[in-house]
Amino acid sequence: MRIYFAGSIRGGREDATIYHKIVSVLTRYGAVLTEHVADPKLDARGEELSDQQIHDRDLEWLKSCDCLVAEVTKPSLGVGFEIGKATEWGIQVLCLYRPSESISLSAMIAGCDQVVVETYRSVVEVDAIFARHFGVRRPGAALL
Amino acid sequence: MRIYFAGSIRGGREDATIYHKIVSVLTRYGAVLTEHVADPKLDARGEELSDQQIHDRDLEWLKSCDCLVAEVTKPSLGVGFEIGKATEWGIQVLCLYRPSESISLSAMIAGCDQVVVETYRSVVEVDAIFARHFGVRRPGAALL
Numbered sequence: 509m510r511i512y513f514a515g516s517i518r519g520g521r522e523d524a525t526i527y528h529k530i531v532s533v534l535t536r537y538g539a540v541l542t543e544h545v546a547d548p549k550l551d552a553r554g555e556e557l558s559d560q561q562i563h564d565r566d567l568e569w570l571k572s573c574d575c576l577v578a579e580v581t582k583p584s585l586g587v588g589f590e591i592g593k594a595t596e597w598g599i600q601v602l603c604l605y606r607p608s609e610s611i612s613l614s615a616m617i618a619g620c621d622q623v624v625v626e627t628y629r630s631v632v633e634v635d636a637i638f639a640r641h642f643g644v645r646r647p648g649a650a651l652l
Numbered sequence: 653m654r655i656y657f658a659g660s661i662r663g664g665r666e667d668a669t670i671y672h673k674i675v676s677v678l679t680r681y682g683a684v685l686t687e688h689v690a691d692p693k694l695d696a697r698g699e700e701l702s703d704q705q706i707h708d709r710d711l712e713w714l715k716s717c718d719c720l721v722a723e724v725t726k727p728s729l730g731v732g733f734e735i736g737k738a739t740e741w742g743i744q745v746l747c748l749y750r751p752s753e754s755i756s757l758s759a760m761i762a763g764c765d766q767v768v769v770e771t772y773r774s775v776v777e778v779d780a781i782f783a784r785h786f787g788v789r790r791p792g793a794a795l796l
Binding site for chain 1: 696
């Protein structure tokens with residue numbers, strides 16, 4: 509299975525450590541094409557490519573994937589854009605969301621019947637979420 | 653011309669007053685279907701409809717429009733989602749962005765050749781931006 513992982517980059521890197529832990533679990537279920545999104549060394553300036561190079565490469569990767577897994581707690585234009593594209597292209601979308609009292613998830617995501625939203629409080633819960641959605645783990649892949 | 657205006661709601665209402673001023677200018681160029689997005693009384697909890705009702709209504713409105721005008725300074729999943737949909741549907745997209753030193757605009761937006769991004773520093777500049785893009789103003793409509 510080919511998986512596109514999406515998380516906030518220029519929208520803010522407050523959750524980068526969480527993305528890193530999620531991706532280390534996600535690699536047990538398939539090939540994650542966008543591991544750089546989860547690199548804690550990547551800051552909010554993003555990659556050293558032109559915007560168009562990033563856009564074109566990422567959409568090509570997204571189009572080639574079986575599933576988009578998006579961490580949607582931190583609002584991000586790019587993550588929303590990719591979810592919009594994936595729902596148009598018939599790509600499975602799984603969103604991970606940490607609820608809080610101060611903010612709610614966008615109705616565009618929470619109200620979209622082509623998107624599955626799973627809430628969690630701690631990254632230790634995501635392995636069970638992925639197991640439920642993707643079934644078989646790959647042997648020998650990294651454990652959290 | 654039918655215009656869909658998009659701005660952050662649940663992502664945060666810090667820019668609601670700016671959205672309000674933008675929409676008051678935008679109504680001079682066409683019918684704005686989403687004036688509620690610019691209502692300073694609308695808070696980050698959003699509207700009193702179900703998420704699915706909001707999602708379905710908003711996408712129906714977006715599909716019926718000639719143009720999406722999005723204020724993209726405040727990162728928002730919903731705004732990104734709508735831009736992703738509009739680019740798939742062949743709807744003209746004009747983004748308004750106030751640059752800052754601390755954050756950069758998502759590469760998904762800045763690097764998308766179906767999106768026009770106009771930077772501005774003050775809302776007094778948006779009338780000239782709209783005049784350049786849409787041409788004719790409607791007589792008698794509200795002035796900023």
